[in-house]
Amino acid sequence: MASYSTNEFKSGLKILMDGDPCVIVENEFVKPGKGQAFNRVKIRNLKTGRVLDKTFKSGESVEAADVIDTEMQYLYADDEFWHFMVPDSFEQYAAGETAVAEAMKWLKEQDMCVVTLWNNVPLSVAPPNFVELKITQCDPGIRGDTATGGTKPATLETGAVVKVPLFVNEGDVIRVDTRTGEYVSRA
Amino acid sequence: MSWRPGAPPALLHRRARLLSDLRAFFARHGVLEVETPYLSAAGTTDPQVGSLSLDLPGGRRFLHTSPEFPMKRLLAAGVGDCYQMARVFRADEAGRHHNPEFTLLEWYRVGLDHHRLMDEVEALVRAVDHEGRAGETRRLTYAQALADHAGVDAHGDDAPALARRARDLGLAVEGELDRDAWLDLLLSTVVCPAFPPGALTFLYDYPASQAALARIRPGDPPVAERFELYWGPLELANGFHELGDAAEQRRRFAAERTVRARRGLADVPMDTHLLQALEAGLPDCAGVALGVDRLLMALSGEDDIRRVLAFDAGRA
Numbered sequence: 321m322a323s324y325s326t327n328e329f330k331s332g333l334k335i336l337m338d339g340d341p342c343v344i345v346e347n348e349f350v351k352p353g354k355g356q357a358f359n360r361v362k363i364r365n366l367k368t369g370r371v372l373d374k375t376f377k378s379g380e381s382v383e384a385a386d387v388i389d390t391e392m393q394y395l396y397a398d399d400e401f402w403h404f405m406v407p408d409s410f411e412q413y414a415a416g417e418t419a420v421a422e423a424m425k426w427l428k429e430q431d432m433c434v435v436t437l438w439n440n441v442p443l444s445v446a447p448p449n450f451v452e453l454k455i456t457q458c459d460p461g462i463r464g465d466t467a468t469g470g471t472k473p474a475t476l477e478t479g480a481v482v483k484v485p486l487f488v489n490e491g492d493v494i495r496v497d498t499r500t501g502e503y504v505s506r507a
Numbered sequence: 508m509s510w511r512p513g514a515p516p517a518l519l520h521r522r523a524r525l526l527s528d529l530r531a532f533f534a535r536h537g538v539l540e541v542e543t544p545y546l547s548a549a550g551t552t553d554p555q556v557g558s559l560s561l562d563l564p565g566g567r568r569f570l571h572t573s574p575e576f577p578m579k580r581l582l583a584a585g586v587g588d589c590y591q592m593a594r595v596f597r598a599d600e601a602g603r604h605h606n607p608e609f610t611l612l613e614w615y616r617v618g619l620d621h622h623r624l625m626d627e628v629e630a631l632v633r634a635v636d637h638e639g640r641a642g643e644t645r646r647l648t649y650a651q652a653l654a655d656h657a658g659v660d661a662h663g664d665d666a667p668a669l670a671r672r673a674r675d676l677g678l679a680v681e682g683e684l685d686r687d688a689w690l691d692l693l694l695s696t697v698v699c700p701a702f703p704p705g706a707l708t709f710l711y712d713y714p715a716s717q718a719a720l721a722r723i724r725p726g727d728p729p730v731a732e733r734f735e736l737y738w739g740p741l742e743l744a745n746g747f748h749e750l751g752d753a754a755e756q757r758r759r760f761a762a763e764r765t766v767r768a769r770r771g772l773a774d775v776p777m778d779t780h781l782l783q784a785l786e787a788g789l790p791d792c793a794g795v796a797l798g799v800d801r802l803l804m805a806l807s808g809e810d811d812i813r814r815v816l817a818f819d820a821g822r823a
Contacts, residue, residue: 327599348602348603349600349601349602349603349604349605350602350604350695350696351555351600351605351695352691352694352695352735352742353735353742353745353796353798354553354555354556354717354719354745355555355687355688355690355691355694355695355717356555356684356687356688356691356692357555357599357600358691358692358695358696360696372679373677373679374679374680374681375678375679375680375681375692375696376680376681376682377680377681377682377683377684377688378599379682380681380682382681
């Protein structure tokens with residue numbers, strides 16, 4: 321099993337802590353001039369998202385987590401799993417609900433996503449930063465409203481609800497920033 | 508833009524002024540500037556300090572981690588009060604407050620003990636602090652600082668007691684620590700961060716197990732006549748009432764080499780020239796090493812050493 325020594329610590333490094341895959345968010349080296357050196361790190365548990373503080377005696381090593389980010393195409397969902405495919409190899413992966421989590425409401429068939437694999441099993445799914453989705457339900461805008469007016473809720477084909485300007489109508493395809501959940505423009 | 512310096516021009520100018528102020532301070536006090544080799548056949552046996560080495564045709568040479576040993580040879584040879592500003596090198600030390608090579612100001616005063624040298628360190632810092640950033644001066648024993656800020660008995664608590672206290676303070680630690688390592692952890696992460704910002708805090712009388720090259724004063728408990736200076740939470744200097752006993756020094760070197768072997772660290776030969784010099788007789792003296800880059804950080808209100816170096820290790 322690969323491992324990292326504390327002097328290889330840097331943000332972004334994936335390590336195994338108490339059996340869970342984690343990523344180093346921050347690494348600070350502390351050492352009294354005449355004493356023991358330590359690495360104080362903030363790590364995020366990639367399964368739970370929780371961030372915790374750990375102090376490593378410098379020189380210790382820690383097991384590497386076999387975590388890789390892979391670009392995959394979202395295929396379809398069934399009752400249990402969301403299915404993804406690596407375009408080059410046609411390899412398919414099934415991600416469960418905890419892995420898909422928040423990404424669920426942005427996934428449209430054939431969109432490209434980043435699937436994080438841990439020991440070759442999907443750990444998390446990041447949707448594209450921008451998605452184009454059709455509005456399946458929203459109230460008509462009131463006559464006389466201008467493009468700079470207020471907003472109204474619109475339900476998209478994936479089930480997500482976003483605030484859209486009043487001039488946008490049911491059946492329109494809109495562009496949404498998945499990181500903020502905000503309307504960007506009409507597609 | 509990686510060819511560009513990490514320090515803005517104003518800080519390069521501030522550095523130049525600091526270097527010239529420091530030299531002027533010692534000129535005023537009649538302390539001689541000396542230079543000693545950066546490359547030596549012997550290095551430090553301290554298991555907490557990693558040396559870099561070069562394999563030359565004449566054999567392995569260690570890049571000095573401080574100019575302490577050759578300066579003590581000069582003192583034993585009768586040179587008297589002396590100082591040196593040198594680039595020193597330490598393996599595996601890099602971060603916001605560490606660069607693997609940095610400028611160390613080291614000086615020795617014959618006939619002074621660590622208390623009188625603390626007076627001079629304070630005078631020096633105030634002499635170069637044109638901005639008036641330094642606050643009050645505080646002097647407290649190591650034991651008092653650890654008791655006040657971490658609630659431990661630095662001389663009495665054993666490793667498991669210190670570990671429990673660290674856990675209670677919310678420190679989750681990976682790795683086996685001995686008693687001194689627990690004390691180092693509490694000092695670095697709990698005690699120093701609690702020092703008042705801008706205050707010059709001197710800690711003195713360290714546990715005998717952390718004597719390094721300081722004399723140990725017998726008593727209950729015995730303490731090392733060692734001090735450190737912090738500017739706010741930032742460690743600036745480490746000083747000793749210097750150990751002059753050659754036999755004791757040889758024992759400490761041997762003990763450190765044993766620890767190095769046990770931890771699987773590279774073997775470093777002990778400096779026999781230093782031992783011979785101590786046998787010939789080191790005058791009673793105190794000495795201190797001060798990190799010039801850190802002093803510059805404090806003087807200019809910076810919190811990252813990379814801001815005060817023209818080119819830090821990542822840009823070198």
